[in-house]
Amino acid sequence: MSQAPLNYAVFDRDDWSVLVEPPADRDVSHVTPSILGEIKAFNDQISMADVAMFYDPLIHYIKLRHAQYLRDREERQRFLGRNTKPSPFVIGIAGSVAVGKSTTARLLQFMLQAEYGEDNVALTTTDGFLLPNDELKAQGLFDRKGFPESYDMPALLEFMNAVKDGEEVVRSPKYSHDISDVLVDEFDTFERPEIFIVEGINTLQAAPNSPVYLSDFFDLSIYVDAETELIEHWYLDRFEALLQQTAETDDPDNFFYAWTQVPRETAIDAAKKVWETVNLPNLVDYILPTRERADLILHKTIGHGIDEVWLRKF
Ligand SMILES: Nc1ncnc2c1ncn2[C@@H]1O[C@H](COP(=O)(O)OP(=O)(O)O)[C@@H](O)[C@H]1O
Ligand SMILES: CC(C)(COP(=O)(O)O)[C@@H](O)C(=O)NCCC(=O)O
Numbered sequence: 164m165s166q167a168p169l170n171y172a173v174f175d176r177d178d179w180s181v182l183v184e185p186p187a188d189r190d191v192s193h194v195t196p197s198i199l200g201e202i203k204a205f206n207d208q209i210s211m212a213d214v215a216m217f218y219d220p221l222i223h224y225i226k227l228r229h230a231q232y233l234r235d236r237e238e239r240q241r242f243l244g245r246n247t248k249p250s251p252f253v254i255g256i257a258g259s260v261a262v263g264k265s266t267t268a269r270l271l272q273f274m275l276q277a278e279y280g281e282d283n284v285a286l287t288t289t290d291g292f293l294l295p296n297d298e299l300k301a302q303g304l305f306d307r308k309g310f311p312e313s314y315d316m317p318a319l320l321e322f323m324n325a326v327k328d329g330e331e332v333v334r335s336p337k338y339s340h341d342i343s344d345v346l347v348d349e350f351d352t353f354e355r356p357e358i359f360i361v362e363g364i365n366t367l368q369a370a371p372n373s374p375v376y377l378s379d380f381f382d383l384s385i386y387v388d389a390e391t392e393l394i395e396h397w398y399l400d401r402f403e404a405l406l407q408q409t410a411e412t413d414d415p416d417n418f419f420y421a422w423t424q425v426p427r428e429t430a431i432d433a434a435k436k437v438w439e440t441v442n443l444p445n446l447v448d449y450i451l452p453t454r455e456r457a458d459l460i461l462h463k464t465i466g467h468g469i470d471e472v473w474l475r476k477f
Contacts, residue, residue, distance in 0.1 A: 168455055171473040179472050180216035184223035193222045193274045201273050206266055210468055214270070217461070217469045222274050224459075225254070225383065229358065232382050248329030251285075251359040253380055255366040257457060258387035259450055260309060260442040261398035263467060267387050268362040275358055285356040289363025289377075290338035292319040295345045309364055309445050316370040316377075323380040326359055340405070343418035364445070367453035378456060386457035391446065393465065395438050402434040 167173045174182075184193075194215055202209055229252045240246055254271070258264045268286055275284040292315050299305045299313060307313050318336075325333045334350035353359070367378050367386065378384055389397075406427075409419040422430040454460060460473035 167460075167473045170475060170477045171455075171460070172476050174472045174474065175470065176216055179220055182220035182223060184219075184226065191277055193219050193277060195277065198273055198277050202270060205269060205273070208467070209266070209270065210466070213467075213469050214274075217472065218270060218274060221271070221459075221461075221472075222278065225271075225275065225358075226278065228252070228383055249355060249357075250327050250329045251356055252382045253323070253327060254358065254360045255378055255381040255384040256360065256362040256387065257364065257366040257384065257450070257453060259389075259391075259394045259446040260364060261401055262387045262389055262394050263397070263463060264362045264364070264387050266467075267385070267461065268360050272360055279357050282354070283357040284360070285353045285358070286360040286362065287335045287351055287353070288338065289314065289319060289361065289365055291336035291345060291351075292316070292322070293338060293345055295347070296343070306441060309442065311365060311368055311371060311449055314365055316365075316373065319377060320370055320373060320375055323361070323377055326353070327380045329355060331355055341414075341417050341419075364450050367456040368449060383459070384457045386454045386460045387463065388454060388460050389463040391443070393463070394446070395435075395443070397467070398438050398442060399431065399434055403431070406430060 186192075199211060199214070202211075202214060232252050236247070236250070256264050256268050256271075265288060268288075272284050272286045293299075293308065293313055294302070294304070294315055296305065299308060304310075304313050322333065322335055332352060332354055334352045337346045337349045337351060338344070339346050361377075361381075365377070366381075367376075367384060369376055405419050406422055409417045410423045414420060422433065458475045461469055462471040462473065464470045
């Protein structure tokens with residue numbers, strides 16, 4: 164594992180797991196049997212030990228940061244002598260393709276919903292702001308999907324600005340991994356949640372030709388990290404799982420359908436090539452260099468288990 168930079172404090176399982184919220188201070192447990200049931204139903208591979216030892220203290224930390232955020236806002240309003248619209252506490256989640264960003268984001272959403280209510284914790288992904296495949300092809304960018312230039316960053320920045328500005332209704336475009344493309348005219352709608360989670364490979368990147376970073380809108384940022392060889396392994400595992408799922412549904416419109424019609428080895432070799440020529444260079448050149456921008460780094464190891472948390476001190 165790489166060495167944490169000097170401005171981060173490193174916590175292993177023993178150090179981090181004791182940082183749970185004292186039972187006397189919490190209204191509800193973050194890990195009730197019903198939440199555990201929901202998590203299991205969502206992804207039965209998630210380690211329940213990690214939920215208790217890493218995610219539960221993380222929820223405690225998020226609650227503290229959120230409470231401090233509300234206090235800061237109140238003081239600022241008093242200083243300015245004017246009220247501003249309520250503005251969600253935004254959590255940005257970054258990391259490689261297939262490192263587990265969306266799984267972590269969903270897990271945090273489940274656990275925070277238990278605390279703040281279902282409608283008060285929203286989640287979106289930056290995938291919806293990818294340029295549609297036709298547009299990527301027209302611009303000769305189809306092999307650069309996921310690279311900074313493949314996103315409509317001005318639209319993403321405008322979206323985040325509307326969220327933070329407390330607009331009553333905001334909507335984000337949707338992406339489907341089934342068709343591997345943006346869904347035309349399909350949107351997720353959000354009505355001023357208290358907590359807003361935004362997940363994507365580019366959440367800590369600079370926006371080309373813009374002085375504003377997406378992370379300028381974040382109140383807490385998390386980078387999900389792991390050794391590159393492991394991430395490749397997870398990418399191929401997910402590819403195989405999607406192949407299996409597609410074979411069962413037998414839907415010719417599914418992006419993976421063509422790969423169910425060739426020998427398994429051929430399909431896996433093709434996925435390895437996509438990893439080596441697209442997602443790996445994107446990780447090395449554009450995603451990993453943003454890791455040390457995050458407030459908190461969750462480091463995962465074999466089997467997706469977390470082994471360390473790096474918390475930014477300064
Ligand atoms: N904590 C976890 N425990 C078990 N499997 C996980 C975990 N996180 C992710 N995975 C699996 O790893 C793969 C990649 O995860 P995903 O959340 O889709 O990554 P990303 O959003 O970063 O592309 C998926 O097959 C997912 O089921
Ligand atoms: C849409 C993505 C850029 C985003 O990745 P995610 O973090 O959602 O896994 C990625 O899944 C992708 O399509 N990459 C291009 C190469 C590939 O097909 O994997």
